[in-house]
Amino acid sequence: MPMKVLIVDDTNTDRLLLKLHLAKLGYRTIEASNGKEAIEQFTAHSDDLDLILMDVQMPYLNGFDAVRSIREIQEQQKQEWLPVIFLSASAEDDDVEDGILAGGDDYLIKPISQKILSAKMLAMQRIADMRRRLVESNLVLEELASTDHLTGVANRRAFEVMLEREMSFTRRYGMPMACAIFDLDKFKTINDTYGHDAGDAVLVEVVRRINKNLRDGDVIGRLGGEEFGMILPKMHEEEMLSAFDRYRTIVAEHPVVHEGVEIPVTASIGVAQYTGDNGDKLTLLKRADECLYEAKETGRNKVVYHSE
Numbered sequence: 001m002p003m004k005v006l007i008v009d010d011t012n013t014d015r016l017l018l019k020l021h022l023a024k025l026g027y028r029t030i031e032a033s034n035g036k037e038a039i040e041q042f043t044a045h046s047d048d049l050d051l052i053l054m055d056v057q058m059p060y061l062n063g064f065d066a067v068r069s070i071r072e073i074q075e076q077q078k079q080e081w082l083p084v085i086f087l088s089a090s091a092e093d094d095d096v097e098d099g100i101l102a103g104g105d106d107y108l109i110k111p112i113s114q115k116i117l118s119a120k121m122l123a124m125q126r127i128a129d130m131r132r133r134l135v136e137s138n139l140v141l142e143e144l145a146s147t148d149h150l151t152g153v154a155n156r157r158a159f160e161v162m163l164e165r166e167m168s169f170t171r172r173y174g175m176p177m178a179c180a181i182f183d184l185d186k187f188k189t190i191n192d193t194y195g196h197d198a199g200d201a202v203l204v205e206v207v208r209r210i211n212k213n214l215r216d217g218d219v220i221g222r223l224g225g226e227e228f229g230m231i232l233p234k235m236h237e238e239e240m241l242s243a244f245d246r247y248r249t250i251v252a253e254h255p256v257v258h259e260g261v262e263i264p265v266t267a268s269i270g271v272a273q274y275t276g277d278n279g280d281k282l283t284l285l286k287r288a289d290e291c292l293y294e295a296k297e298t299g300r301n302k303v304v305y306h307s308e
Helices: 012-024 035-045 063-076 093-101 114-146 156-173 187-194 196-213 237-252 281-297
Strands: 004-008 028-032 051-055 084-088 106-109 177-184 219-224 227-232 256-258 261-263 267-274 303-305
Touching (some): 012 028, 012 114, 035 063, 051 114, 063 084, 084 093, 093 106, 156 219, 156 227, 156 267, 156 281, 177 187, 177 196, 177 281, 187 261, 196 219, 196 237, 196 261, 227 237, 237 267, 281 303
Parallel strands (some): 084 106, 267 303
Antiparallel strands (some): 177 227, 177 267
């Protein structure tokens, strides 16, 4: 994809010449006539902007100060670095140094040679391509680090991050939430009887069934082995048992078919509610785990919850 370039210059003629030259080279452009407009355009287009060509001497806000503000926004929002080339009629060493210190990556002297600008744009295109590949690689690595490789849902680390986020929401807005831990009953017997491939198939199918029926906002994550966690935001006490029993029924109502063999599957679920003032993440998970233990000890294939 061709680069998208923000051209910032208070002189209409200079801005037009840059735009025409870049268009001829195949680049997409947007414009601003001063530093204040540059910040507004950056904010509006930061997701797909690849380069800023920034004039230095402009009314309202000069180029150096505009770039300092842009770098602050990038740092606050943890955005990827965006290359900036300053354009100025001044060739003084101090001005070039000030430009780099302000957050610029290069400095071109006006009037700008089209040949030099073309060469600089080619170099920046390489940087933009490398930046895109790096962002894509980071996204893949982030997904791998937060996803259970077998079932495709959140792993324990990612699940606990989401749990903390929902607990924070509850503390802030006072809307209760529910957390559950559920365990597939007699899963070792499934592995021993039908084989580990069948066990994996059961895990994948159970997650598929639940994912297909999740309410908006509900979350499932694999905590390890045959144990999963669920988060149900905005969940009042009188709704919890029926909500989790619906998921229990979804797991148990049909056997899992693997290589022509029907494998019965049920789940025991332990539930804890969080209202904002009853413990931290570990306490909440411990309460849910204690209810899960009771569910398994008292017959399995049930939901257990104790009000505090």
